[in-house]
Amino acid sequence: MSKKSFRQAINEALRQEMLRDPRVVLIGEDIAGGQGGTSGVVDAWGGVLGVTKGLYTEFGPDRVFDTPISEASYIGAAVGAAATGLRPVAELMFVDFVGCCLDQIMNQAAKFRYMFGGKARTPLVIRAMYGAGFNAAAQHSQALYPLFTHIPGLKVVIPSSPYEAKGLLIEAIRDDDPVIFLENKVMYDDEEEVPDEPYAIPFGEANLTREGDDVTIVAFGRMVNFANEAADRLEKDGISCTVVDPRTTSPLDSATILECVEDTGRLVIVDESSPRCNMATDVAALVAEDAFDALKAPIRRVGPPHTPVPFATVLEKLYLPDAARIESAVRSVMAYKKTKQEA
Amino acid sequence: MTDLITPITMPKFGLAMTEGKIAGWNIPSGTHVDAGQEIADIETTKITNGYESPASGTLRRQIATEGETLPVGALLGVLAEPAVSDADIDAFIARFQADFSSGGAATTQTDQAEPTLVSLGELTLRVQDAGQGTGTPIVFIHGFGGDLSNWMLNQNTLSTGRRTVAFDLPGHGGSSKNVGDGKPATFAATAAALLDKLDISRAHVVAHSLGGAIALELAKTFPQKVASLSLIAPAGLGQGINMDFIEGFISADRRKTLEPVLDYLVHDKTLISRKMIEDIIRFKRLDGAVKGLQTIAQSCFPNGRQADDLRPVLASFAGPAQVIWGADDEILSPDDAKGLPETIKVLILPAAGHMPQLEKAADVNAALTKFID
Amino acid sequence: MQIAHDILLRSYRSMRTIRDFEERLHVEFATGDIPGFVHLYCGEEASGVGVCAHLTDTDTIASTHRGHGHCIAKGVGVDGMMAEIYGRKTGVCHGKGGSMHIADLSLGMLGANGIVGGGPPLICGAALSHKVLKDGGVAVAFYGDGASNEGTTLESLNLAMVWKLPAVFVCEDNGYGEATGAAYACAGTQKARAAGFGMPYLECDGTDFFAVYEAAGQAIAHARAGNGPVMLHVHLARWYGHFEGDAMTYRANGEVAEQRARHDCLKNFRQSVTETSLLEPTALDDIDASVKDEIEAAVKAAKNAPLPEPADLEADVYVSY
Incomplete structure (x- = not known):
C-alpha cells in the first residue's frame, strides 16, 4: 500500500494484468511514442499524458502497439483482435475522437454477441480521457459517457479516484464484454492510498462515499469529489448527505440508488455531461418511476448548460458543476420541504 | 496559569x-x-x-x-x-x-513506524516491529480474516522496555496471499521462521482466535521459542465455531452483507465503523484473498467444526499460560475455557465479544502487562 | 497449375451450394416468407470459394452484407444459415442476426457485416491476433468496390502495412456499390491505391475459379510467410440486384444475361475440368444432385423450425451483466 496518483494506478493496473495474462495487449496512438522519430527514442511519451509510460520498455513491441493517427482502423483492429483471442486495451486518447470510430464500437463490438446469437466474446477495453477543466475546448473536453451508456452491449466505467481506477480497470480487463473506461483528465495527479497488489472492483455496485439522512447525491466520476466536498460542508450545517458513486453507468446499480432515495427522500444528481439525455435524466426517470412515493422534494439535477465546452477559463468555470452548485442544490431541496410544511 | x-x-x-x-x-x-x-x-x-x-x-x-x-x-x-x-x-x-x-x-x-515487508522464502509478510529494550519480546498473532491492526490498541502500550512484533499471517492484510494448506501448524512454522528472521529466539506469544491455535502449534513444535502464552478467545480448545461468521466473512462482498457478519465480532455493535467494513472489503478484493480464506476455512473448520483439538498442547505447555475471553463472544464460546488445568489463568471479561483486545483494550492490556512482567 | 482432386471436388461443391442456396432464396424471398432483406452472391461464387480454398479454420475472414457465399465457402452449414435467414431459433445466430450477421467464430468466420467497410479494420485485429498468438493464421477481408471508398478500408490498408500484418484484402469488384457504378464512385484504380500504401497487388477474373485460386494462393502465402499484407482485386459481376426486389433499372438490358451466358463460374469450371479429364462429369452430377437435396432439406427444416422465444429477446447482450 502506498500513495499513488490516478495516472500511476492506471499504469499499475495495466502492467499487472499484462504480467498476469499474455493475451493482454495495448493499442493506441503514442502509447509508446517516438517510433519513426529521428532520435531513436521509443517510449518517448507513454501516451499523451504519460499514463502508459514504461510499458513498451517492459513488454516490448509484441505487446504494446503504437498506431498511426487512424482511430477507425486501430479501434476496429482492437475489436477484431478481441473477437479472435486477444484481450486488447485500446487507448482512444480523448473520448471526443470517438466520432472517428463510433462504428467500430457501436455497430461492431457492442453488437457481436447479440447478433451472433451469444457466440461471440469481445473482451475489449477502450480507455479514453474525458471531461472539462483543462482549457482543452469543445473537441477535447466532452463527457460522453451517456453516449456509450445508451448502447446495449457496452459497459461503461467512470472511476472517481485512484483506488477506484485501479480496481475497476483490472475488472474491465478481466471482463469478457467490451468496456469503455473513461478517465477524467483533470484527475491524473490526484493521489491516495492504493494497494500494491492487483484487485478487482465488481461492476454494477455503487459505492457510498458518504452516508446521511437528508439528501442523496448521485454523482459521476470527478463529480463524486465535488459531491463529497459539498456533503462535508453541509454536514457542518446539520444537513447530512449520502453520496452515491455508481462507478459504472452500464450496468447501473439502480437498487442502491433507489434504496438511498427511499432513506433520504431527496435526490440531487450531479452529471458533468451535457444535460439532454444524460445520466442525470436517466437516474431521475428511474427514481420518478420506482421511488416516487419516497420523494419529499423535486429531484434536482446539477450539470453544465446545453452548450459545447467553452475554452476561456472564466467560461469553463461557469460551465462545470462544482461543490458550491451542488451545495446550493441540496439546500434548495431541503428548503422545499420547509415551504411545503409551512403551507 | x-x-x-x-x-x-x-x-x-x-x-x-x-x-x-x-x-x-x-x-x-x-x-x-x-x-x-x-x-x-x-x-x-x-x-x-x-x-x-x-x-x-x-x-x-x-x-x-x-x-x-x-x-x-x-x-x-x-x-x-x-x-x-x-x-x-x-x-x-x-x-x-x-x-x-x-x-x-x-x-x-x-515518529510512527510504518509496517515493513519481510521476505521469508517465497512469502512476503507485512510486519509491524515496535519498541525496544531488554524485556523478552512479544509477538502478536491475529485470527481468521484479521491483520496486524487487530492489535492497534495493544501493541503500543506493551512496547515499553521491549520489542514487539505484530504481523499479517499469509493470506491476510498486506502479506502474500499463498496460505499453503491453510493449517494452523503451517502458519506456526511461518511464525517460527519469522522470529528467526527477526533474530528473536524467544517471545511471549499473544494470540487471538485462530491465532490461538497457531500459537499452540508453535508451542508444540517450537517450545523453546515460546516464553508464555496469552490466548484471547482462542481456537483449538473446543469444537464449536460460528460458521455463519466464517462463511459470511468469506462470501460477503458488499457493505450491506458484510456489516451483519462483522457484528458477530463485538458486544457493542457500534464499534464496527464504516471504514473498518470498507477496509475488509478492500482486502477481500485483492487477488487470491478470498481463495486463501476459503482454504483456511476448509482446513480449520471442515464440516462446520474445529478440526484441531489443541487442549492437550495447552495442558502440557511448560511455561505460563493465560486465556482471556469476552463473556459475550458470538464466534467461539467462552465455555471452551472451562476445564483447563488450574495453572492456567482464565479471565472472562463481561460486556465483551470476540475481540476483547479492541473492545476492552484497557482490561486486556492490564492483564497482559501483569502476566508478562 | 496442379490442384488436388479433393480440392477441386470440394470447391465445386462449395460453389454449387452457394449458387443453389442463393437461387432458392431468390425464389423463396418472392413468396414473402423471408423477413428483412437479403443480398445475393450469385455469379460471384468463384471468388469466395477460390480464396477460402487456401484457408483453414485457424484462419479468419470478415465478410460483407453480401455474405452468404463467404459463409458457405468458410464452412458454415447451410441448415443453420437457412434457419437464420428465416429468423428461426435453430439459426446459426438463433434468429437474432439474420442474413447480414451470419457468423461462426469457431470456424474463423468473423461475420457478415451490415456496415459497408466494417470488415477491414476487424481483419487488422484478427491478423494482429494471429501474429501475437503465433498460430500461423492469416486474416482475409472481403469488401466490395463500394467499401473500397470507405475511410475504414483505406485506414486499414495503411495500418496493415505499418504493422506488417498477415492480412489479405480481397476487393470484390462487381461494378456496383448499391445502384451506383464503380466507374462513377471509385477515383483512380485499386491498383494505384495499393501502390500508394506500398502494398503488393494482384488481380484476377473472379468468374474463373482457377484464376482466383491461383492469385489467392500467392497472396495468402505471402501474408502467411510474414511478408505483410496483399491486396487482391477480383473482377466479377453480381447477377441480382443490390438486394432482393431491386429492379436494377440502372443496368443496361442484357448485361446480366451476358454474364450468365459467358461468365458462369460453375459452367466454366465444369467445362474446364471435364475437358482436361481432371474430374468425371458424373462426379459433378452427383454433387449437383446432392446439393439440390441438401438445400431442399435446409429450406424445409427452416420453415418448420421453432421461432425464437420471448425470453430470447433479452438474452446474450452481454457475457455477464
Whole structure:
C-alpha cells in the first residue's frame, strides 16, 4: 500500500494484468511514442499524458502497439483482435475522437454477441480521457459517457479516484464484454492510498462515499469529489448527505440508488455531461418511476448548460458543476420541504 | 496559569493511526470530568473507541466539532479549573495551534513506524516491529480474516522496555496471499521462521482466535521459542465455531452483507465503523484473498467444526499460560475455557465479544502487562 | 497449375451450394416468407470459394452484407444459415442476426457485416491476433468496390502495412456499390491505391475459379510467410440486384444475361475440368444432385423450425451483466 496518483494506478493496473495474462495487449496512438522519430527514442511519451509510460520498455513491441493517427482502423483492429483471442486495451486518447470510430464500437463490438446469437466474446477495453477543466475546448473536453451508456452491449466505467481506477480497470480487463473506461483528465495527479497488489472492483455496485439522512447525491466520476466536498460542508450545517458513486453507468446499480432515495427522500444528481439525455435524466426517470412515493422534494439535477465546452477559463468555470452548485442544490431541496410544511 | 490548563488532543490508537474523527462528545462544555472518564468517541480508520480524559478538570472548550477529522495531536478541547480565565484559555489555544501548525503535526507523523515487508522464502509478510529494550519480546498473532491492526490498541502500550512484533499471517492484510494448506501448524512454522528472521529466539506469544491455535502449534513444535502464552478467545480448545461468521466473512462482498457478519465480532455493535467494513472489503478484493480464506476455512473448520483439538498442547505447555475471553463472544464460546488445568489463568471479561483486545483494550492490556512482567 | 482432386471436388461443391442456396432464396424471398432483406452472391461464387480454398479454420475472414457465399465457402452449414435467414431459433445466430450477421467464430468466420467497410479494420485485429498468438493464421477481408471508398478500408490498408500484418484484402469488384457504378464512385484504380500504401497487388477474373485460386494462393502465402499484407482485386459481376426486389433499372438490358451466358463460374469450371479429364462429369452430377437435396432439406427444416422465444429477446447482450 502506498500513495499513488490516478495516472500511476492506471499504469499499475495495466502492467499487472499484462504480467498476469499474455493475451493482454495495448493499442493506441503514442502509447509508446517516438517510433519513426529521428532520435531513436521509443517510449518517448507513454501516451499523451504519460499514463502508459514504461510499458513498451517492459513488454516490448509484441505487446504494446503504437498506431498511426487512424482511430477507425486501430479501434476496429482492437475489436477484431478481441473477437479472435486477444484481450486488447485500446487507448482512444480523448473520448471526443470517438466520432472517428463510433462504428467500430457501436455497430461492431457492442453488437457481436447479440447478433451472433451469444457466440461471440469481445473482451475489449477502450480507455479514453474525458471531461472539462483543462482549457482543452469543445473537441477535447466532452463527457460522453451517456453516449456509450445508451448502447446495449457496452459497459461503461467512470472511476472517481485512484483506488477506484485501479480496481475497476483490472475488472474491465478481466471482463469478457467490451468496456469503455473513461478517465477524467483533470484527475491524473490526484493521489491516495492504493494497494500494491492487483484487485478487482465488481461492476454494477455503487459505492457510498458518504452516508446521511437528508439528501442523496448521485454523482459521476470527478463529480463524486465535488459531491463529497459539498456533503462535508453541509454536514457542518446539520444537513447530512449520502453520496452515491455508481462507478459504472452500464450496468447501473439502480437498487442502491433507489434504496438511498427511499432513506433520504431527496435526490440531487450531479452529471458533468451535457444535460439532454444524460445520466442525470436517466437516474431521475428511474427514481420518478420506482421511488416516487419516497420523494419529499423535486429531484434536482446539477450539470453544465446545453452548450459545447467553452475554452476561456472564466467560461469553463461557469460551465462545470462544482461543490458550491451542488451545495446550493441540496439546500434548495431541503428548503422545499420547509415551504411545503409551512403551507 | 497555563500549568492549570490541560490540552485534550487527538489520541493515537495504534501505530498506524494518523488522524481521527470526533464521532461524538460524551459531555457538554462546562462539565467536570474525572481522569479516565470517557469524554468523546473517536472514530479511526479501523474502529470507534472511547477516549478517556487524561486529567480531571472542567471541560472548558470543545475545539473540535462532531464529525470533524483531525490529525493525531490536534487540539480537541481544553480542560481547566473554573478559576482560569477565558482570556488565559484563549491565549493557550492560540499558542497551541500556532505550535501545532508549525510542525507539531509533522513530528507526530514521522515518529510512527510504518509496517515493513519481510521476505521469508517465497512469502512476503507485512510486519509491524515496535519498541525496544531488554524485556523478552512479544509477538502478536491475529485470527481468521484479521491483520496486524487487530492489535492497534495493544501493541503500543506493551512496547515499553521491549520489542514487539505484530504481523499479517499469509493470506491476510498486506502479506502474500499463498496460505499453503491453510493449517494452523503451517502458519506456526511461518511464525517460527519469522522470529528467526527477526533474530528473536524467544517471545511471549499473544494470540487471538485462530491465532490461538497457531500459537499452540508453535508451542508444540517450537517450545523453546515460546516464553508464555496469552490466548484471547482462542481456537483449538473446543469444537464449536460460528460458521455463519466464517462463511459470511468469506462470501460477503458488499457493505450491506458484510456489516451483519462483522457484528458477530463485538458486544457493542457500534464499534464496527464504516471504514473498518470498507477496509475488509478492500482486502477481500485483492487477488487470491478470498481463495486463501476459503482454504483456511476448509482446513480449520471442515464440516462446520474445529478440526484441531489443541487442549492437550495447552495442558502440557511448560511455561505460563493465560486465556482471556469476552463473556459475550458470538464466534467461539467462552465455555471452551472451562476445564483447563488450574495453572492456567482464565479471565472472562463481561460486556465483551470476540475481540476483547479492541473492545476492552484497557482490561486486556492490564492483564497482559501483569502476566508478562 | 496442379490442384488436388479433393480440392477441386470440394470447391465445386462449395460453389454449387452457394449458387443453389442463393437461387432458392431468390425464389423463396418472392413468396414473402423471408423477413428483412437479403443480398445475393450469385455469379460471384468463384471468388469466395477460390480464396477460402487456401484457408483453414485457424484462419479468419470478415465478410460483407453480401455474405452468404463467404459463409458457405468458410464452412458454415447451410441448415443453420437457412434457419437464420428465416429468423428461426435453430439459426446459426438463433434468429437474432439474420442474413447480414451470419457468423461462426469457431470456424474463423468473423461475420457478415451490415456496415459497408466494417470488415477491414476487424481483419487488422484478427491478423494482429494471429501474429501475437503465433498460430500461423492469416486474416482475409472481403469488401466490395463500394467499401473500397470507405475511410475504414483505406485506414486499414495503411495500418496493415505499418504493422506488417498477415492480412489479405480481397476487393470484390462487381461494378456496383448499391445502384451506383464503380466507374462513377471509385477515383483512380485499386491498383494505384495499393501502390500508394506500398502494398503488393494482384488481380484476377473472379468468374474463373482457377484464376482466383491461383492469385489467392500467392497472396495468402505471402501474408502467411510474414511478408505483410496483399491486396487482391477480383473482377466479377453480381447477377441480382443490390438486394432482393431491386429492379436494377440502372443496368443496361442484357448485361446480366451476358454474364450468365459467358461468365458462369460453375459452367466454366465444369467445362474446364471435364475437358482436361481432371474430374468425371458424373462426379459433378452427383454433387449437383446432392446439393439440390441438401438445400431442399435446409429450406424445409427452416420453415418448420421453432421461432425464437420471448425470453430470447433479452438474452446474450452481454457475457455477464
